[in-house]
Amino acid sequence: MKEKIDGILAELKSEIDSVKTNQDVTNIKAKYVGKSGYVTELSKLMGSVPNEEKKEVGQMVNALRESVNELIASKEKEINDAILNEKLEKESIDITLPGKKIKRGSLHPMTRITEEFEDLFVSMGYTVFEGPELESDENCFQKLNLPKGHPARDAQDTFYLKDEVENYLLRSQTSTAQVRAMESNTDKGPIRIVCPGKVYRRDEDATHSHQFMQIEGLVIDKNISMADLKGTLEVMMKRVLGEKTEVRFRPSYFPFTEPSVEVDVTCFKCGGKGCALCKQTGWIEVLGAGMVHPNVLSMSGYDPSVYQGFAFGTGMDRMAMFKYAIPDIRTIYGNDIRFIEQFDRKDVD
Amino acid sequence: MLLSRKFVSDYIDLDNDLTINDIAESMTSVGNEYDYAGNLINASKLVTGQIVECTNHPDSDHLHCCKVNIGSEVLDIVCGAPNAREGIKVIVALDGAVLPGGEIKKGTIRGQVSNGMLCSIAELGLDNKFLKPEDKEGIHELPADTELGVDAIKALGYDDQVIDFELTSNRGDLLSVIGMAYELGAIYNKKVKDIDLSYNSNSENVNNMFNVEVKTDDCSLFLAKKAINVTIKESPDFIKARLIASGIRPINNVVDISNYVMLETGQPLHYYDADRLGNTLVVRNAIEGEKLTTLDSNERVLSNEDIVIADKEKAVGLAGVMGGLSTEVEDDTKNIIIESAIFDPIKIRKTSKKILRSEASNRFEKGLDSKRTYMAIERSCALLEKYADATIVGGLVEYNKADMSDTAINISIDKIKSVLGIEISKEEVISIFDRLGFTTKEENGLVVTVPSRRRDIKIAEDLIEEVGRIYGMDKIIGKLPSLPTIRGTYDKTKRSIKHKMADLGLNETMSYTLIPNSEVHKFTKDVFTEVVLNDPMSEDRDTLRYSLLYSLHEVYKYNKSHNNSDISIFEVGKGFFKDDEGYKEELKLAALMSGEFTIDVHKEKVDFYHIKGIMEELLYFLGYNGRYSLVVDDSIPSELHPGVSASINVNGMNVGIIGKLHPNISKDDVYVMEINLSKLLSIRTGAMKFKEISKYPSIYKDVAFIVDNKVTSKEVEDAIKKAGGRALNTITIFDIYKDIEPGKKSMAYSLTFKDETRTLTEEEVMNTFNNIISEVENKLNAKLRSN
Structure with missing residues (x-):
């Protein structure tokens, strides 16, 4: 019996190297551990083994079965590993080839700058208030303390509608939102709004487009001051033009604010050292602002002895031109695909 | 407003070490911006000289060789001016002089040494309007008593500095040298000096010579005085120089004095030739259609909005704007009537906008101080006496309804x-x-x-x-307002529509609202009244757009002409119209696609189904899935291809159009859509909610029908849905095979069946499936396609 066992193992060992494929594995399994394989046949002979040897022989047969299974399994793994490696090898690709192109859209720079302003002010509790682009002379001028014949109306050459001169117009300033916001606020309580939008003036050259975009801000409460205005504009300008931006107030005149200021920011190009863009002054005028004129408050139903507030308005096109380094305002409304498709990614925060 | 430093220094002592830029900057810091601050004349190394010898250049028919005495030496200078001659005193630019036109250097001109240049006034950089005819033709001749070898700019009285202010419209008071002096006084804490108003009057009273009748509410103050026996001549140099520095052309002493006083006080004056004027001046509104020939020899037709100064019969001046030709002060004028008045600013503004905006009208428009009206007429008398040898008649003709109070x-x-x-x-x-x-x-x-x-x-x-x-x-130190924390809001839907469209691969445009009137009814079949401008800048932009598609088509054409024909763009903006209730604006979304909508290497030409896919994605995104359909109805505009276009219907409401541009409009394959967002978004959608994930399996069945080519996919789907009932879960078309047999096509659908409450049996599904087949066969004359 022992000789037989040794013989089977020796035969397997001599044969195992010729096993190359999974089919060979199947065959060799059948030959040794199949239904009528050597090891199976050997087990069948256990009946003829004397009782006192049965235990010992049984152990030897079991050991043989284990050895055989082990040898074959190890061979089988070797073969499968080789097959897998070959498959992996075959599947390997040129990872330097380009990825599949997904068509890329873009958002217009004016949309982007508008959203930037909106997000900032919404985060500070402002409501984005959108008014109509067709406006009455009353809302756009008269209720902003610009009665008919007022010399300051010259600054804005307005597009009036046909047969509606000094009556109905394409809004020349988003300041008209001040009137709309105050009048629509029926409880005449505090207001915090910004109004971004298109405005129109009879003016067209390299720095002026007859259509452009402004954003107006209005805060009304009982204790609002010029200091609050300045702090707010500092936050806004740093957000849009960079953290190093500084803000300067110069007294000015607007009929709908009193006191009024022009607001300069440090030149974004030279950082305030002086360059051609800022005419060597280090500052660029970007915005008009002030405390809402008492006449404006009372014309829209607010009591100027109780409420005061600030308002500001700025051209967003100029901000976009600053931010994205666009030299000519006409590019913004030219809609050349080579221009608009550049605005196709997330900007830095 | 041009401010002369010398002029303002009559009224305030400014420290000499203040530069003109310091002054300009300090004025800016109190709200008065400026455009320019600097010397009146930007030139150096100019001295006075005298031509002591002048011979013709040997090699030229127009050049002269001059010997010029500049006090310290005699220089050889070649000069081409026709008036160069022995004896005259001249302006000499020395070697190294810098003039607005460039630097002057020693050299030889056609073999003759020239150590400088003899100058005209124009070469000093003075604006053309200040030049007299003789100044334009030759070198400037200085007065015979000019000292030699001194600074020529100083000798001319042009050694002044100026600031050109851009004043705000509320500061009419700064349109005067005295007003500027007060402002500077506040900045530098200095007192303003008094103005000299002293003169002698004769014993007569002007009120006995003529009177004034004011017959309009548009004149609140009217003063007049008379000056007799004036001598009309050239003004003294300082008056001329100050007028020039202030941007006003000197004419003669009398006219110059009226301008000089206006500059000083801010009060415009008018002088009439008294001998050409009657005894009564009437201030009244013009009669509609009344005619007046103004100083510039133009005949003006007036309206009753204009204010005129008239004699008994006719207008002799347009108040606040321009005098009349008939009473103009001329070289032979002996006696003058001085007018100092205040007219209604709004009326003056209207008239001047129509006729001429002048230094005078600008001041009237901003409003005047009645005290200055008095000051100006007195100052005028003082200067006329001093510089025009005038005798001032006693008394003052006065009409005063003005509020004089502080x-x-x-x-x-x-x-x-x-x-x-x-x-x-x-x-x-x-x-x-x-x-x-x-x-x-x-x-x-x-x-x-x-x-x-x-x-x-x-x-x-x-x-x-x-x-x-x-x-x-x-x-002021900035801080943030201390306000309660509240929720800020914005229109998220509008923003998310734009972002969705960009995510779908389209590029956003922003085009002009104003379009040509001839285009406003295109790309729509809606009947509406368009909104038109009263006074457009051009015919190209005289009307507010209703549809955005005109703009997008223009953007397409522009880019195509720049060799970019792969265009997929969208815009969100307003469309405008007018109805019985008034002016209306609606938010619209338009898209245009043409050329290749590139995905990977499969360069795919855009077709109808691309833009329809964009539309479907957007409507799905906005929550209108299953609630929209495309219909062919009479709202499709003629700009679209009749066979490749449709109306977009949501919940039975027409919200837009989609289709290919008609070949008459575009030879290229261009696809467009426009959705009226104001209408669409008025249709409510349900909130997004989790739907239980089915525990029961789906059963899949594929089916293909052969139908007539003209049968639409919607018809097949509707028939499948009808027969499929509740068990039918989804329908997806996966193949279309046109002309599988003459006039017929095959349409293959993949269907899924599912019940959310139990597992469907194969038998149930087969029953429904067979019902679907018979429904489609019967309804659409279809045949089941056998594999």
Whole structure:
């Protein structure tokens, strides 16, 4: 019996190297551990083994079965590993080839700058208030303390509608939102709004487009001051033009604010050292602002002895031109695909 | 407003070490911006000289060889001016002189040494309008008594500095040298000096010679005086130089004095030739259609909005704007009537906008101080006596309905602090008002009396601004308002539509609202009244768009002409119209696609189904899945291809159009859509909610039908849905095979069946499936396609 066992193992060992494929594995399994394989046949002979040897022989047969299974399994793994490696090898690709192109859209720079302003002010509790682009002379001028014949109306050459001169117009300033916001606020309580939008003036050259975009801000409460205005504009300008931006107030005149200021920011190009863009002054005028004129408050139903507030308005096109380094305002409304498709990614925060 | 430093120095002592830029900057810091600050003449190394010998150049028919005495030496200078001759005194630019036209260098001209240049006034850089005819043709001739070898700019009286201010429209008071002096006085804490108004009057009374009748409410103050026996001649040099520095062309002493006084006081004056005027002046509104020939020899047709000065019969001047030709002061004028008046600013503004905007009308429009009206007429008399040898007739013709009072305003220090957001003491505030020339009295806070020259100051807030200006607006320290935390809001839907469209691969445009009137009814079949401008800049932009598609098509054509024909763009903007209720604006979304909508290497030409896919994605995104359909109805505009276009219907409402541009409109394959977002978004959608994930399996069945080519996919789907009932879960078309047999096509669908409450049996599904097949076969004359 022992000789037989040794013989089977020796035969397997001599044969195992010729096993190359999974089919060979199947065959060799059948030959040794199949239904009528050597090891199976050997087990069948256990009946003829004397009782006192049965235990010992049984152990030897079991050991043989284990050895055989082990040898074959190890061979089988070797073969499968080789097959897998070959498959992996075959599947390997040129990872330097380009990825599949997904068509890329873009958002217009004016949309982007508008959203930037909106997000900032919404985060500070402002409501984005959108008014109509067709406006009455009353809302756009008269209720902003610009009665008919007022010399300051010259600054804005307005597009009036046909047969509606000094009556109905394409809004020349988003300041008209001040009137709309105050009048629509029926409880005449505090207001915090910004109004971004298109405005129109009879003016067209390299720095002026007859259509452009402004954003107006209005805060009304009982204790609002010029200091609050300045702090707010500092936050806004740093957000849009960079953290190093500084803000300067110069007294000015607007009929709908009193006191009024022009607001300069440090030149974004030279950082305030002086360059051609800022005419060597280090500052660029970007915005008009002030405390809402008492006449404006009372014309829209607010009591100027109780409420005061600030308002500001700025051209967003100029901000976009600053931010994205666009030299000519006409590019913004030219809609050349080579221009608009550049605005196709997330900007830095 | 051009301010001459010499001129303003008559009224305020400015430190000599202040540069003109210092002054300009300090004015800017109190709210008065400037365009230019610097020398009146930007030239160096110019001296006075005299031609002591002048011979013709040997090699030229027009050049002269001059020997020029400049005091310290005699220079050889070649000069081409026709008036160069022995004896005249001239302006000499020395070697190294820098003129606006460039640098002057020693050299030889056609073999003759030239050590400089003899100059004309024009070469000094003076504006053309100030030049006399002789100044334009040759070198400038200085007066015979000019000292030799001194600074020529100084000798000319042009050694002045100027600031060109851009003033705000409320500061009419700064349109005067005296007003500027007060402003500078507040900045530098200096007192303004008195103006010399002294002159002698004769014993007669002008009121016995003529009278004034004011027959309009548009004139609140009218003063007149008479000056007799004037001598018309050239003005003294300082008057001419100051007028030039202030941007006004000198004419003769009398006209120059009226301008000089206007510059000083801000009050425009008018002088009439008294001998060409009757005894009565009438101030009245013009008669509609009345004619008047103004100083510039133009005949003006007036309306009753205009104010005129008239004699008994006819208008002789257009008040505040321009005098009449018939009473003009001319070289032979002996006696003059001086007018100093205040007219309604709005009326003057209207008239001047129509006729001529002048230095005078600009001042009338901004409003005048009645005290200056008196000051100006007195000052005028003083100067006419001094510089035009005039005798001033006694008395003053006077009509006065003007408010002459100063304004008293009550203000509290707390209010100043609360508005400006600064800490400031009462003493500081009082000191600021004092510098401004306002008087203060402590009484319930402060009572501030503002002189009438500051007509812009009417209420407490105006005073707060004055405090802020002089304190320094820029000293305000910024802080954020302390306000309750509230939720800010914005139109998220509009924003998300734009982002969705960009995510779908389209590029956003922003085009002009104004389009040509001829295009406004295109790309739509809606019947509406368009909104038109009264006074457009051009015919190209005279109407407000209704549809955005005209704009997008223009963008397409522009890019195509720049060799970019792969265009997939969208825009969100407003469309405008007018109806019985008034002006209306609606938010619209338009898209245009043409060329290749590139995905990977499969360069795919855009077709109808691309843009429809965009539309479907958007409507799905907005929550309208299953609620929209494309229908062919009579709302499709003629600009679209009749066979490749449809109306977009949501919940039975027409919200837009989609289709290919008609070949008459575009030879290229261009696809467009437009959705009226105002209409679409008025249709409510349900909130997004989790749907239980089915525990029961789906059963899949594929089916293909052969139908007539004209049968639409919607018809097949509708029939499948009808027969499929509740068990039918989804229908997806996966193959279309056109002309599988003559006039027929095959349409293959993949169907899924599912019940959310139980597992469907194969038998149930087969029953439904067979019902679907018979429904489609019967309804659409279809055949089941056998594999």
